[in-house]
Amino acid sequence: MILFVIGLLSGLISGMGIGGGTVLIPALTIFVGMSQHSAQSINLIYFIPTAIAALVIHIRNKRIRKELLWFLIGGGVVGSVIGSFVAISLDAVLLRKLFGVFLFYMGITEIRKNKRKIKENRE
Numbered sequence: 001m002i003l004f005v006i007g008l009l010s011g012l013i014s015g016m017g018i019g020g021g022t023v024l025i026p027a028l029t030i031f032v033g034m035s036q037h038s039a040q041s042i043n044l045i046y047f048i049p050t051a052i053a054a055l056v057i058h059i060r061n062k063r064i065r066k067e068l069l070w071f072l073i074g075g076g077v078v079g080s081v082i083g084s085f086v087a088i089s090l091d092a093v094l095l096r097k098l099f100g101v102f103l104f105y106m107g108i109t110e111i112r113k114n115k116r117k118i119k120e121n122r123e
Contacts, residue, residue, distance in 0.1 A: 002031055014050040022103060036096045040087055
């Protein structure tokens with residue numbers, strides 16, 4: 001049941017554009033006891049269908065600049081392969097710490113972005 005709840009929350013958050021890995025990876029490592037490497041591998045596999053669904057919806061809503069699409073897909077594939085090799089070569093403890101720093105940075109970035117939007121809306 002816990003895996004179902006983790007998958008549901010990750011899917012909902014992915015659908016909002018936040019990134020399901022921010023919930024999926026910590027949930028799998030904390031609540032399921034999975035290794036960081038396995039959790040990140042599952043996240044990469046999980047990302048494929050959610051990215052395809054998001055892409056289809058954005059294409060239907062005409063929010064995709066099709067001339068950039070293949071460059072972004074190519075860069076994403078190359079970046080995923082490189083990131084996978086880097087992640088495999090790192091110690092699990094270091095990988096977990098780096099992921100924590102990444103989540104912290106993303107959280108601060110989102111807070112700053114939202115503060116900027118609120119300030120712009122007031123003006």
